[in-house]
Amino acid sequence: MSPNPDFPFAIVGFDLDGTLVDSSHDLCNALNHALVLAGRDPVPLEGIAPLIGRGARRMLERALIHDGGMDDESFKPIYRELLRFYEANLAVHTRPFPGCIAMLDELDAQGCKVAVVTNKFEGFARSLLQQIGMLDRFVTVIGGDTLGPGRSKPSPDPVLEMIARCGGGRTAFIGDTTIDMEAAKAAGVPSVAVDFGFNNVPVQELGADCVISHFDELIPALRSL
Numbered sequence: 001m002s003p004n005p006d007f008p009f010a011i012v013g014f015d016l017d018g019t020l021v022d023s024s025h026d027l028c029n030a031l032n033h034a035l036v037l038a039g040r041d042p043v044p045l046e047g048i049a050p051l052i053g054r055g056a057r058r059m060l061e062r063a064l065i066h067d068g069g070m071d072d073e074s075f076k077p078i079y080r081e082l083l084r085f086y087e088a089n090l091a092v093h094t095r096p097f098p099g100c101i102a103m104l105d106e107l108d109a110q111g112c113k114v115a116v117v118t119n120k121f122e123g124f125a126r127s128l129l130q131q132i133g134m135l136d137r138f139v140t141v142i143g144g145d146t147l148g149p150g151r152s153k154p155s156p157d158p159v160l161e162m163i164a165r166c167g168g169g170r171t172a173f174i175g176d177t178t179i180d181m182e183a184a185k186a187a188g189v190p191s192v193a194v195d196f197g198f199n200n201v202p203v204q205e206l207g208a209d210c211v212i213s214h215f216d217e218l219i220p221a222l223r224s225l
Contacts, residue, residue, distance in 0.1 A: 018176040
């Protein structure tokens with residue numbers, strides 16, 4: 001479909017966890033599987049959000065820091081077990097946030113290209129989206145490992161790569177953490193924050209150009225930018 005010349009964006013990019021989908025339950029189960037194997041206390045579901053944002057390794061590291069830390073040799077097998085468990089249980093409870101599918105339909109109707117830029121491993125992101133029936137909606141999926149070490153968000157590189165893969169054009173990026181907003185700003189694109197995700201600071205402090213509380217508000221928000 002040709003872009004609607006009256007719509008302000010040709011490309012809209014999205015973070016995945018805490019933005020498009022609520023993956024908190026499945027991430028918490030995987031983390032706790034690893035923590036229990038390590039003889040550590042599990043994290044309650046309500047405590048998982050601050051640990052999410054820079055990939056599974058950082059999630060586990062953050063949880064362990066609160067429980068005395070762990071040396072590298074002991075960490076490696078626990079991390080591998082977390083990944084093994086999570087890969088087998090990516091979409092047991094994970095679902096799109098309310099209004100997400102209707103919003104994506106509307107962006108499609110406007111001729112927008114949509115894409116995902118996440119710090120989750122690309123293979124995990126693609127598998128998750130496939131399992132919940134959403135993968136075919138996106139022009140590209142860029143993960144935390146797609147471009148190599150040091151080039152995941154908050155680097156602008158994955159956002160710029162997304163724009164290139166989508167053929168260029170005016171772009172906005174949607175996310176839920178400072179990592180997303182910093183990546184968008186560094187890439188020179190406007191950002192929208194969702195207040196229902198895994199916000200690592202109060203949503204008004206994320207540095208977004210606009211904040212929404214439901215995906216019903218996204219299209220009007222994009223028109224206002």
